[in-house]
Amino acid sequence: MANRSFAAPKVPEVFALFWIVKLLTTGIGETGADFMGTANLVLAGVVGVGGFFAVLWWQLRSTAYHPVRYWLTVLMVAVFGTMVADGPHVALGTPYYVDSAVYLVLLCGLLAWWRAAEGTLSVHSITTARRERFYWGTVLLTFGLGTALGDTTAENLRLGFLWSIVIFAVAIVVPLVLWRMGAGVVACFWGAYALTRPLGASVADWLAHAPDKGGLGYGTGLVTAVGLVGFAAAVGYLWWTHADEEGHHAVARAGAHRPSEEDPRDLELQTD
Template sequence: MTQETSATPLGPEAEAPARHQPRRIRVPEVTLRFWITQVLCTTVGQTAADLLNEKTGLGLTGVTVSMSTLLAVALVAQFGTSAHRAGVYWLAVALTGVVGTLVSDDLTDTMGVPLETTTTAFAIALAAVFVVWYRRERTLSLHHIDTTSRESFYWIAVLFAFALGTAAGDLAAERTGLGYWLCAALFAAAIAAVTIAHFALGLDAVWSFWITFVLTRPLGASTGHYLSEPAGHGGLGLGTVVTSALFLAVILGLGFRDAVTRRAG
């Protein structure tokens, strides 16, 4: 699924002049490889969050603060690049996935906020980001993320999208009672439905992108749980360490291949 620039969820997309000096776009082109890496990062986001919570002894709040600090460092590096750098970008995405998961889990498990409340709150927050982003920049297209302001809105939206996906995925898992594997299949089917609606029925490209983006989070979480949880809990029993390392290795391998391909070209 690729993102076109013809329309946005808030109406026809106007070509407004950038508020700052345009620069080279630092986000990747939306291709099949983008979505594969996205799902891998969301899986790592879930298993790494579980691993850190289990092993560090800092508690959910302490781990959330620590990982938020690392995310801030990664975003400084991302904003400091002159063009798209796959390793820097996907590191920021993976850390955003970890932080989004931890924030959602901390609100629910530590503070006792119901999943219905967190899901609604994150959905409203994400919608508010889109409204402000569009009113300020007159575009939500990834093809037009060519200023610091637009990229800032993008990363805020990514964080809320991950948090929303975590809360909504946990809520769906609790209400349906399905196992991890069936939940993963359900979210994969939802992504397939959005893809068909986009290519066959003309669903707006920006809507398609962000709906799919949110759905990748519970898909990755369900996959991560299925691989890492013990067999007695409905998983394969690989553990969070092995699962996180496995998916991280694949992400790094894809990034290395991109770098080699770019140099060869």
């Protein structure tokens, strides 16, 4: 693919709803992959693998950001990432903590390559086709790493889903605190991005699995269906309002502080 340039970043602006939708995709990816794998392995392969490559091709072929296209790609990365992360454990019998270490090394290697090739890892710089390919490769590896981390705490360490939720809920606050203290925004973003996977997946597993396995027993089908409804509602809101387009919040904040005749202080500032 040629290294095309785009007029604006092909990724959404990062704000609160971004993280909510991201967490929904991680939960849906976890229980959705489990549900399809239990119901029909052929269906799981067609949807998980075929669906992933189809929407990724759709996303990469486009020239502008669109919330439906982008978030469908993230959702299918979540389903496909679950399968990829579980593959080495099932096929080779490796412990999940070993898989986590492998994915961490791969992720660090890809980020180093991206940095060396492009000079930046900022998501605000996804304005060329090559940077976008780096971006989606990184996203896929964060899902693999996050899935393996969640399985490490729940199964290898035998902490169960509830304690895994507590651990990752605390862990995901760390990048926010470090960012507030002046740490690099890029490192904090990708750290938080990777941690959404084990947090969302642990919540979904806790809701779906039977009580004898440490869950509430609602079933993977129901949890997936409810997650999809929430996902569709959130993405529909973003599509309708354009709230996650790059620069939207900066424009809104500027509009909220426009000088007005009703506020003498604003007139004074305008005069100055």
